[in-house]
Amino acid sequence: MKIQEADAKGLLLAQGLPVPPWVVARTAAEARAAAERILATGAERVVVKAQVLVGGRGKAGGVKLAGSATEAEGAARQILGMDIKGITVRKVLVGEAADIVTEIYLGAVLDRAARRILLMGSAEGGVEIEQVAAERPEAIVRIHAHPFLGLLDWQARQMAFGLGLAAHRAAAVAIAKGLVRTMLAYDADLVEINPLAVVRTRAADGTESLALQCLDAKITIDDSALPRHPDLESLRDLDEEDPTDAAARAEGISFIKLDGTIGCMVNGAGLAMTTMDLVKRAGGEPANFLDIGGGARADRVAAAMRLILSDPKVEAILVNIFGGITRGDEVAHGLIEARGQQTREVPMVVRIVGTNAEEAARLLTEARFETATSLDEAAAKAVAAAQRTTPSGSPSRSPR
Numbered sequence: 001m002k003i004q005e006a007d008a009k010g011l012l013l014a015q016g017l018p019v020p021p022w023v024v025a026r027t028a029a030e031a032r033a034a035a036e037r038i039l040a041t042g043a044e045r046v047v048v049k050a051q052v053l054v055g056g057r058g059k060a061g062g063v064k065l066a067g068s069a070t071e072a073e074g075a076a077r078q079i080l081g082m083d084i085k086g087i088t089v090r091k092v093l094v095g096e097a098a099d100i101v102t103e104i105y106l107g108a109v110l111d112r113a114a115r116r117i118l119l120m121g122s123a124e125g126g127v128e129i130e131q132v133a134a135e136r137p138e139a140i141v142r143i144h145a146h147p148f149l150g151l152l153d154w155q156a157r158q159m160a161f162g163l164g165l166a167a168h169r170a171a172a173v174a175i176a177k178g179l180v181r182t183m184l185a186y187d188a189d190l191v192e193i194n195p196l197a198v199v200r201t202r203a204a205d206g207t208e209s210l211a212l213q214c215l216d217a218k219i220t221i222d223d224s225a226l227p228r229h230p231d232l233e234s235l236r237d238l239d240e241e242d243p244t245d246a247a248a249r250a251e252g253i254s255f256i257k258l259d260g261t262i263g264c265m266v267n268g269a270g271l272a273m274t275t276m277d278l279v280k281r282a283g284g285e286p287a288n289f290l291d292i293g294g295g296a297r298a299d300r301v302a303a304a305m306r307l308i309l310s311d312p313k314v315e316a317i318l319v320n321i322f323g324g325i326t327r328g329d330e331v332a333h334g335l336i337e338a339r340g341q342q343t344r345e346v347p348m349v350v351r352i353v354g355t356n357a358e359e360a361a362r363l364l365t366e367a368r369f370e371t372a373t374s375l376d377e378a379a380a381k382a383v384a385a386a387q388r389t390t391p392s393g394s395p396s397r398s399p400r
């Protein structure tokens with residue numbers, strides 16, 4: 001689950017990281033009011049930032065500085081409603097603009113191969129880190145946190161020096177350790193601060209000093225760990241959630257949309273993967289991964305069918321059920337019911353084996369479904385059915 005910058009900053013703040021204060025505004029008037037309050041504290045400028053779950057907002061024009069409340073209102077009016085990478089901006093963050101001296105990248109990810117948290121830093125922050133990684137990998141400092149103890153002091157110091165932050169050693173060490181702590185505290189699979197900035201601050205008496213601040217924050221929470229963090233559920237941004245993903249989650253179905261034309265309805269993640277492999281081997285491309293779960297009843301089967309058919313690219317559906325706890329006849333009833341509600345005619349090939357397979361076969365034959373016994377046969381039939389529904393010569397859909 002991705003969360004918005006403002007919410008990610010809240011989590012960083014809770015872990016003791018230095019994050020400048022912010023306000024979230026949904027209208028230009030709210031942004032103006034927020035800017036007025038911030039400027040009244042003596043700030044010279046405010047920053048107005050699009051809150052969308054994609055990166056590169058700065059480049060897209062979604063980050064603007066403003067020197068007055070009127071300017072901030074104008075910036076918010078421009079940003080709200082803006083389209084950034086296909087997402088409409090519905091809210092902005094308003095905060096005091098930092099006077100940036102240097103931009104640094106600091107991020108942590110789960111390194112599954114090493115089975116540890118990997119902390120990565122680069123003195124070349126602000127820009128896209130993927131580009132730095134591709135062009136100058138040596139410009140990235142990589143440190144694996146200790147699996148039980150988190151980031152150790154000496155490792156954090158190594159990162160601080162690696163980033164050229166000797167002058168801010170204590171603060172950098174605290175931030176590096178806090179970042180890894182944030183990963184662990186919320187079961188995040190990514191925590192990224194880009195930029196972590198050296199900023200110039202001015203005290204009331206006019207004296208200037210330099211400090212480290214987290215000016216951007218990106219956190220993704222491991223979906224599988226969400227049951228351990230019921231409080232984080234409220235940070236899910238329903239505005240930006242794909243309606244298909246939301247429907248799948250509500251039904252308890254694991255569903256991942258892909259680019260192909262063969263819709264797959266399978267019980268069990270392993271069998272779903274195998275089914276996708278066999279669709280490919282038969283010359284087709286799967287349109288989705290779908291694990292309907294154990295003991296799927298008729299209504300869940302119908303819900304899965306709706307999910308598959310919501311993708312207009314789907315030209316045939318392959319149902320592959322291995323009945324254990326799941327009863328074949330129950331699935332057959334679900335398929336018959338689902339076909340009755342179907343808004344679109346799509347050929348379907350059904351293979352049901354295991355518990356109550358004979359009863360399922362009887363029901364499906366009666367209802368004139370195309371069935372298959374072996375998985376290879378089912379995959380071949382589904383691919384052939386998809387080809388029949390498309391005009392020949394369509395290159396993206398012809399078998400390889």
Ligand code: GDP
Nearest residue numbers: 047055056057058059063097098126194195216
């Ligand atoms: P992103 O483009 O989506 O990653 O959004 P960021 O929050 O990282 O902002 C993009 C860029 O805007 C940063 O790299 C900074 O150069 C600039 N920026 C963001 N916040 C401030 C700020 O408070 N003051 C100044 N001067 N620049 C900022």
Ligand code: MN
Nearest residue numbers: 126194195216
């Ligand atoms: Mn950024």
